[in-house]
Amino acid sequence: MASVRAAVIVIGDEVLSGRxxxxxxxxIAETLSAIGIGLGEARIIPDDPAVIVRTVREMSAGFDYVFTTGGIGPTHDDITADCVAEAFGVPIGENAEARRRLEVHYADTGLELNAARLRMARIPEGAELIDNPVSAAPGFRIGNVHVMAGVPRIMQAMLSGILPTLKGGAPLLSISVRSPLQEGKAAESLGKLAQAMPDLSFGSYPAWTSTAFQLTIVVRGSDPTRLEAGAAAVESLIRDLGEVPERLGDS
Structure with missing residues (x-):
């Protein structure tokens, strides 16, 4: 669907454990979609150096942009920076500007900038810093890989700063149509519609409310005219199968 494609790597044993x-x-997916960057793949991986290095290399080679979250804090299991440096074959060391930012931040807060916190100033050689207006410890960008914090508020601030540097395509739009149509009854006709309109994507999402079954079909595309044609075709499909469509709105 989108000519510019991204991947996300979520790093952390705590995510895999469910904690x-x-x-x-x-x-990230919604933010990138709004500027015409399609999320093509996401992986949740452990704090395992070999897995992180392999995944970063694979995704960096396969996508226009890669975004990682997690593993850049002050503790012993925060190993993302080291693994990304290894993936790119560059050394890692204390970055003077990153240290300066931490020194200013901790001086203002009155907290000690100890050895553990200074680990957050270790940046792969050649990387560019990603600003962290929340807690100062920066992320970084190397090649097409953007390394960000796992804490949502910090990650969101970092991503906001990155956005002006990204080159997207036409924003991906969507229209949702809901009905009580059974998914199995709609499947064949919906498959034919998807084949007939390959420039659009059609997603089928069943749900059960407290009182009834509902099927929402979401049409996605970057051309508003074609998107409207696809939504109208879905509405016609639902009517032909004996149910009444309800359009939920455009986005």
Whole structure:
């Protein structure tokens, strides 16, 4: 659908264990979609150096942009920066500007800038810093990989600063149509519609409310005229199968 494609790597044992519920992936997907960058793949991986290095290399080679979250804090298991440096074959060390930002921040807060906190100034050689207006410790960009914090508020601030540097395509738009149509009854006709309109995507999402079954079909595309044609075709499909469509709105 989108000519510019991105991937997200969510790093952290705490996410895989269920202890932490990831909130970053949907936020990144929606934010990128709005500027015409389609999210093509997302992976949740452990704090395992070999896995992180392999995943960064694979996704960097396969996508226009890669965004990682997690693993750049002050503790022993925050190993993302080291792994990204290894993935790109560059050394890692204390970055003078990153240290300066931490020194200013901790002087203002009255907290000690100890050895653990100074780990957050370790940046791969050649990387550009990503601003962190929330807690100062920067992320960084190297090649097409953007390394961000896992804390949602900090990640969102970092992503906001990154956005002006990204080159997207036409924003991906969507129209949702809901009905009580059974998914199995709609499947064949919806498949034919998707084949007939390959420039659009058609998603089928069943749900059960407290009182009834509902099927929402979401049409996505970057051309408003074609998107409207696709939504109208879905509405016609629903009527032909004996139900009444309800358009939920455009986005």
């Amino acid at each position: 932490t519920h990831d909130k970053n992936l949907p936020y």
